[in-house]
Amino acid sequence: MADEPLVQAEEVVEIEDAVEVEDTADDEDYVIDGRNLTKVYTMGDNEVRALDGVDVKIKRGELLSIMGPSGSGKSTLMAILGCLDSPTSGEYLLDGEPVHALGDNALASIRSKQLGFVFQQFNLLPRTPAIEQVSMPMIYAGIRGRKRKQRAQKMLELVGLGERMDHTPAELSGGQQQRVAIARSLANDPAILLADEPTGALDTKTGVEIMALFKRLNREEGITVIIVTHDVEVAEQTPRVIHIRDGLIERDVINETVVDIDPDNIPEH
């Protein structure tokens, strides 16, 4: 017992074979280029610095995860990168275009053309068939009826739900609901997918299947995929991991041994 430490150190999540990311690309290679981003929320007399000067560059076609403790600023960063919110200060170039100072309408237009979103709780409409859920973003983008339906069918087939087009969320499993949400996020052919805890509400096997789908979309469709996660087993599957703490990037690492988990053969713990 003498060798036991009196206080157990807080478990630090480490990914093996991780090396720091180096900034080597030309500016135009980056689809996301955030510079000194801050987000300050004012609550009465209190200020919360949710982001405290974040520099983040992401190349087209990357697959990465963002990890960090609760309250560290992950969702705030995703909201800014996803043009759902503007930074308090700093610059954000999306595909080379400065977007940090744009108004709500311009941001909404960029979101609808370039970005897709996936959330922990799926955020589907109740009592609405899958095909209509996936069609919805195309209505706002002005795509006409027949083309809209064809594309919605194609996206549902892409996520493996060709046989479930007319099912409502209540008639689908959690993993299938998340697939509908992913098909919906793809409706307008986004360059970037942003997913905030997409496996957080799913069991291990279903989470692995959803990760396999993100990896396939990244590899085969060339979509840049950014995943916020608490789960080190999710982060181990992405080639790059950004660690956030107290509104700052603590570490930004390349994962040299990406773990490839087969959904049909999940290792025991």
Ligand SMILES: Nc1ncnc2c1ncn2[C@@H]1O[C@H](COP(=O)(O)OP(=O)(O)OP(=O)(O)O)[C@@H](O)[C@H]1O
């Ligand atoms: N709309 C808001 N108004 C005031 N404070 C906010 C608001 N949104 C977030 N915050 C604060 O900003 C900080 C970062 O929040 P954020 O939601 O980005 O954390 P997170 O890393 O996503 O946490 P979690 O893992 O729990 O989802 C927290 O201290 C939070 O309380």
Ligand SMILES: [Mg+2]
């Ligand atoms: Mg969050």
